Amino acid sequence: MPKPADPAVRAALIEHAATMVVAREPVTLRALATRAGTSTMGVYTHFGGMPGLWAAVRQEGFVRLAARLATLAPTDDPAGDLGALGAAYAANALENPALYRLMFDAAADLPDPDVADAAFAPLVDGARRAREAGRLDDVDPVDVATRLWAGGHGLVMLVVTDVLPRAALTAHGPALNAAVLIAAGDDPQRCTASVQRGWGG
Amino acid sequence: MPKPADPAVRAALIEHAATMVVAREPVTLRALATRAGTSTMGVYTHFGGMPGLWAAVRQEGFVRLAARLATLAPTDDPAGDLGALGAAYAANALENPALYRLMFDAAADLPDPDVADAAFAPLVDGARRAREAGRLDDVDPVDVATRLWAGGHGLVMLVVTDVLPRAALTAHGPALNAAVLIAAGDDPQRCTASVQRGWGG
DNA sequence: AGGATGGCATAGCGCTGCTATACCTACCGA
DNA sequence: TCGGTAGGTATAGCAGCGCTATGCCATCCT
Structure with a gap:
């Protein structure tokens, strides 16, 4: 047991907390400390308390999301790329619904915003490439990306909270993405085809 | 103090709980009982426990939302009506952000779904009227309403959680609404004008 | 008029996050 | 090489939480 703060303990706490969240187990201070093989004080040494731990777990969720979105390489069809991003975003959320809800429970105060x-950047880049390809009017890529994100977030949120069935994702996800792009100037039929291709894989 | 369950006690508990939620005060069993002028047992008699109370408060939130949306009378411009619904929806959420978050924390299990x-119906009606007025293609009004709702919910949620600034509502709310309607077949310019008029008041 | 019913007040249980304290290990100057 | 020091970790205990067992008492039915 070294004197300097053990990074492994910190990582183990985040990892086990995320696992428990995903498994929908109640993440109590004592249960978490036991699982991570440390004492309750570890949480206070590394995170200052449970709120600090939650912030670290939310951050971990965004890291995983950003990493997943980053695996999607841009093609010569920006609208299709944006559809693929939407699909990956939704898939990530639906594989770990509890973590997704936790992430956006207080997404405004992340340890490292x-x-x-980084997770948002691919959307902006896709919108920018779509405009540069002449498929969109002279719109701000950040605005387009924000609308894509808001629509996707709302739909995903309603699904992970069991308000809408899972099928609503494929029924409305591509449609919402396409709607934003069409309103931004893309050709309706071409856009629908591109986005649908991106979602369908 | 009558023997049969006192409805006033039940109403007072819901009312005070909602007030405390709106005021961002921690709603503890003891604090709530004290404020409502009863004992902690009242919560168990009327709601079976804190989860039951939360469900009742969520229900109250939806009742208020539905009542507010119902005050908007249909005009001969369905797209404008849908814009006005979006504005009223957003205004309701922003006036009581904590209550809005609570509502959608478990909107799937409401005492009376x-x-x-009832809150969703005006959107479906607006979409139906827009189609009947020949402004939309042969689309399912429920699908259109669902997409309007998902987009609005996502945007509102991001604002309420301080991820996006309040200004994002007026910047992207009308645009999202219009995008859904344009993709459903409405004329871009006319639709944008209608929706913007509905939001602007 | 007198049981029987059922809502409400009180007291206390187990659990929670948190903190004061003690210990023990690793570094650092002599 | 060795003692002093600093700082992370383990333990014990605190106040607060939601919840429940118990007793009281007003109301209704026969």
């Missing part, structure tokens, strides 16, 4: 921007 | 349908 840059990671949220 | 009909009240959620």
